[in-house]
Amino acid sequence: MAVGEAGERIHRERAQAQVSELAGWVSDARRRTLELVADLSAEQMMGPRLRIVNPLLWEIGHTAWFQEKWVLRHACGEKSCRDDADALYDSIAIPHETRWDLPLPSREATLAYLDAVRGRVLEKLTQAEPGPELLYHVRYTVFHEDMHGEAFTYARQTLAYPAPRLSPATEVLSAEDNGSGHLGHVPLPGDAEVPGGAFLLGAAPDEPFAFDNEKWAHPVEGKPFAIARAPVTQAEFLAFVEDGGYRREELWAPEGRAWREAAAAEHPVYWRKGSVGGWLRRDFDRWVWLEPHRPVIHVNWHEAQAYCRWAGRRLPTEAEWEAAASMDGSSGGALSSKKRRYPWGEDPPDGKRANADSRLLGCASVGALPAGDSAAGCRQMLGNVWEWTESDFLPYPGFTADPYKEYSEPWFRTHKVLRGGCWATRARLLSNTYRNFYTPDRRDVWAGFRTCRRDDPKESPRESRKEGAQETG
Numbered sequence: 001m002a003v004g005e006a007g008e009r010i011h012r013e014r015a016q017a018q019v020s021e022l023a024g025w026v027s028d029a030r031r032r033t034l035e036l037v038a039d040l041s042a043e044q045m046m047g048p049r050l051r052i053v054n055p056l057l058w059e060i061g062h063t064a065w066f067q068e069k070w071v072l073r074h075a076c077g078e079k080s081c082r083d084d085a086d087a088l089y090d091s092i093a094i095p096h097e098t099r100w101d102l103p104l105p106s107r108e109a110t111l112a113y114l115d116a117v118r119g120r121v122l123e124k125l126t127q128a129e130p131g132p133e134l135l136y137h138v139r140y141t142v143f144h145e146d147m148h149g150e151a152f153t154y155a156r157q158t159l160a161y162p163a164p165r166l167s168p169a170t171e172v173l174s175a176e177d178n179g180s181g182h183l184g185h186v187p188l189p190g191d192a193e194v195p196g197g198a199f200l201l202g203a204a205p206d207e208p209f210a211f212d213n214e215k216w217a218h219p220v221e222g223k224p225f226a227i228a229r230a231p232v233t234q235a236e237f238l239a240f241v242e243d244g245g246y247r248r249e250e251l252w253a254p255e256g257r258a259w260r261e262a263a264a265a266e267h268p269v270y271w272r273k274g275s276v277g278g279w280l281r282r283d284f285d286r287w288v289w290l291e292p293h294r295p296v297i298h299v300n301w302h303e304a305q306a307y308c309r310w311a312g313r314r315l316p317t318e319a320e321w322e323a324a325a326s327m328d329g330s331s332g333g334a335l336s337s338k339k340r341r342y343p344w345g346e347d348p349p350d351g352k353r354a355n356a357d358s359r360l361l362g363c364a365s366v367g368a369l370p371a372g373d374s375a376a377g378c379r380q381m382l383g384n385v386w387e388w389t390e391s392d393f394l395p396y397p398g399f400t401a402d403p404y405k406e407y408s409e410p411w412f413r414t415h416k417v418l419r420g421g422c423w424a425t426r427a428r429l430l431s432n433t434y435r436n437f438y439t440p441d442r443r444d445v446w447a448g449f450r451t452c453r454r455d456d457p458k459e460s461p462r463e464s465r466k467e468g469a470q471e472t473g
Contacts, residue, residue, distance in 0.1 A: 015129070022138050023125045025428065029145040030118045032426075033060055034111070036152040036164050044161060045107065049100055052444045053155045058089070058099045061110045063148050064117040065089035067141035070404070071121050075134045081116045092406050139209055140404065146426040150446075153358070153424045156284060157270075157298075158444050163284040163361050186367030187293045188230035191453055192377035194324050196224040197335035201319050202396050203433040204339075212402040213395065214433045220319050222335055226453040227316055227324045230366035230379050231387060232307065235292035237299070238279060240307050241267045243462060251309045251461060256302030259441050268299050269443050283362065294363045295385040295448040301416045301440035304388045304449040310462050313451035315390040318417045318435070320452065325382070325420070326432035329375030341431055343374035343381045349427040354383035356427040363423055378450075382430045386418040386447040393417050393437040408437075415439055422446035 037045065037056050045057040054062075065085050072078045080086070086093070088102055105113065121141075124134060156164060200217040203210035210216075245251055246266045259265075270282040271290075280287045299307075308314050316324070328338040340346065344353055353372035355364045363384050373379050381387075393408075393415040401409050415437040421430045424446055438445055 018135065019125055019130060022135060022142070023122055025142045026118060026121055026125070026138065029142045029149070029426075030114060032149050032166065033063055033114070033145060033152070035166050036149055036156075039165060040161065042107065044159070046100065047155070047159055049097065050158065051096070052442065053158055054096070054151075055100050055104075056152065056155060057104055057107065057110060058102065059148060059152070059155075061104070061113060062089040062091055063145045064114040066144050067121060068117045070137040070141055071124065071134065072117070074403070075137045076124055078120075081113060081120075085113075137403075140402075143209075143429055146429055149426070150422070150424045154444050154446070157282075160282065160285050164358075166358055166361075186365050187233065187235075188367040188379055190229050191226035192229050192324060192374075193226050194222075194224065194320070194327065194376050195334045196222050198222075198337065199319065199323050199327075199335040200337045200339060201322055203431075207341075207431075207433075210433065211407065211435070212400065213393075213408040213435050213437075215396060215400075216398070217433075218397050219337075222319060222323055223455070225316075225320055225455070227320065227376070227378060228313075228450040228452070229377055231295035231385055231448045231450040232304075233293050233366055234281075234290045234296050236311075237268070237296040237307060238290065238292075240310050240462075241271075243310065245306060245310050248310075248461070251306040252302070253305060255440070256305060259300075259302050263441075265303075268296065268303070270298050291363075291365075293365045293367060295366055295380075297363060297385050297422075297446055297448050298443050299448060300443040301388050301438075303443065307449075308451055311451065312454060312462070314454050315388060315449060316452045318389040318391040318419060321381075321387065321389050321419045322432055324376045324378050325374050327375050339432070340375070343378065343432065344372050349382060349430050354421075354427065354430065355380065355423045356383035356421060356425050356430060358424050360423060381420050382432075383421050383425065383427075384423055385420075386422045386436060386445060387420045388447060388449040389417045389419060391417045393435070411437055418445070418447055 037060060040056065046055045047053060065088070068080060068085065073080060082088075088094075088104065094102070104110070121138060124130060125138060153164065156162075199220050199222050201220045202217040203214040204217045246260065249257065252260060267279075268281070272280055272282075272287070274280050274289070279290045281290055304315060323335055325343050326339040326341075327335055328340055330338065342349060342353070349356055351359055353369060355369060364380075366380065366384075369380060372382065374381055393412055395408070395412055401407075416439070418436040418438060419434070421434065421436075438447070
């Protein structure tokens with residue numbers, strides 16, 4: 001076989017493998033969407049009018065509409081399956097508060113719409129040599145559906161619906177066993193020391209896919225810093241709560257104080273004190289005792305900041321977070337332009353490295369999954385719990401919006417950056433450069449945080465109070 005023919009054959013085989021993978025993703029994403037709502041009643045599919053959730057009947061239709069809009073209509077020039085699709089499901093044109101008032105199709109008609117769109121997309125993928133534009137939009141719309149799937153889990157938690165039943169079978173964690181072979185009571189104390197130096201923040205142009213807000217890698221200069229090996233645990237956050245952290249004015253910035261007072265917050269949103277002592281948290285529709293060494297979850301940026309002030313720590317910037325997650329570790333004690341795609345290397349996430357894909361339907365202990373450690377020595381930087389950073393959500397230098405212009409641009413400067421994904425994030429979405437973003441008041445998200453040692457060491461309010469007690473005791 002001639003060299004040119006061999007190269008052409010390899011190119012064809014790679015293209016076919018990509019198409020086959022994408023077709024599998026389309027079916028998998030739609031199956032997960034359907035499983036996430038399969039057990040819900042008609043009343044639950046609409047739910048109450050809340051600012052932080054959508055009616056789920058509307059939202060599953062929206063995922064199909066988005067895929068139809070970008071794959072079938074935009075990339076392929078076809079007509080919609082429904083003449084009223086834009087009037088029903090266009091999230092940019094339809095105000096959130098009116099979505100409960102729309103003349104939504106029945107559950108059966110909505111599911112038929114989802115099925116029809118999936119079938120037509122798969123048909124387009126199997127045609128002779130689908131072009132790069134089609135492949136791009138198929139991938140993008142799968143990721144969009146994955147994000148909404150994660151939002152469905154937020155909604156089920158917010159509304160106290162039961163945990164979803166997913167395939168393959170998922171296992172609810174117990175306090176003793178987190179499903180990874182590591183006992184659930186294992187903590188992971190201490191800091192990882194990250195060197196300073198020049199560092200490329202963002203996705204490289206040779207990445208197979210990047211969202212517009214990740215583009216493109218650009219140099220930043222970093223100083224040495226120390227970051228916690230693990231996120232803040234429930235036990236650590238409980239100490240803050242029981243030390244009066246929510247009532248101590250000096251721990252809250254003005255914006256955080258205003259939020260706390262408006263929300264009447266005295267502890268994390270899904271916590272309550274037990275009748276016989278101790279604390280519980282609501283896990284979907286059931287109450288469970290706090291698991292001390294799992295990460296605190298469902299806390300917002302203001303709560304994270306107040307904890308940091310109490311502990312004499314700080315949140316990492318997103319550049320610091322990415323450096324700790326992706327540094328290669330082969331540059332002789334300094335950051336460099338060489339980065340890892342995942343904390344552990346180049347192999348994609350699996351169940352031994354990251355708690356993702358809703359495998360466990362909850363968080364693992366912060367000491368679990370050592371195979372996923374970064375070169376810096378940080379654990380679970382992908383999966384388990386989203387991590388707030390100090391940083392505002394801003395465009396990178398030279399930002400240009402991708403075809404779906406509303407994905408990032410409207411939210412710059414009003415949102416905070418979270419990194420790392422959570423237990424409900426699909427593994428195919430995860431990478432060290434993936435950026436999430438929410439307003440600092442949101443605590444329905446599966447979000448926690450890890451902390452950094454302060455560059456200007458000072459006594460924490462916690463230590464100051466302890467010393468005062470010793471002096472007067």
